[in-house]
Amino acid sequence: GQQLNQSPQSMFIQEGEDVSMNCTSSSIFNTWLWYKQDPGEGPVLLIALYKAGELTSNGRLTAQFGITRKDSFLNISASIPSDVGIYFCAGQLNAGKSTFGDGTTLTVKP
Amino acid sequence: DGGITQSPKYLFRKEGQNVTLSCEQNLNHDAMYWYRQDPGQGLRLIYYSQIVNDFQKGDIAEGYSVSREKKESFPLTVTSAQKNPTAFYLCASHPGKSKNIQYFGAGTRLSVL
Secondary structure, three states: OOOEEEEOOEEEEEOOOOEEEEEEEOOOOOEEEEEEEOOOOOOEEEEEEOOOOOEEEEOOEEEEEOOOOOEEEEEEOOOOHHHOEEEEEEEEOOOOOEEEOOOEEEEEEO | OOOEEEEOOEEEEOOOOOEEEEEEEOOOOOEEEEEEEOOOOOEEEEEEEEEOOEEEEOOOOOOEEEOOOEOOEOOEEEOOOOOOOOEEEEEEEEOOOOOOOOEEOOOEEEEEO
């Protein structure tokens, strides 16, 4: 089946720094999604991207749908302690079924 | 409040026992999903259902069973055939229309006694 490569696997940053993570695939997707998961909770949607080249912001978060439809990145600006968690990308080709990356674990040091 | 409710939050299984995880949604969503999450790994699809009385196997269906008798409910049974059931189980749903976004429950952590 389709696979997503998400990197980096983990990040340790200082509060106030910017963060960048990305997902790549050997297959194209029609939709890219970015989720955040807090410990012991379910993932919560951060940003949804529906068109190649689309750049979307949600507060301090910015995500882009790669022009080749095979990649996406998520940036977090001016990180704060509550940004800690696991960030997942997900790609959808057909309606509903998503393929998930393995996640990027973010640690923010005050 | 609208949402997806998973219960229980924590569940313990004895060897040879079947256990059932509950997932209920009041979002009127057509499609529902079950995922398994292991530490440091992404979400792996167990089963999904796009409509009542119909469901399909995902990537790791062996040792699991589901039913979809009602639109709002999609229970997952972890059978004794699943030899390594300890994991975090997540249920999700989406409307079944275009621009589908899956919304997740809070998860059930299953451990083996």
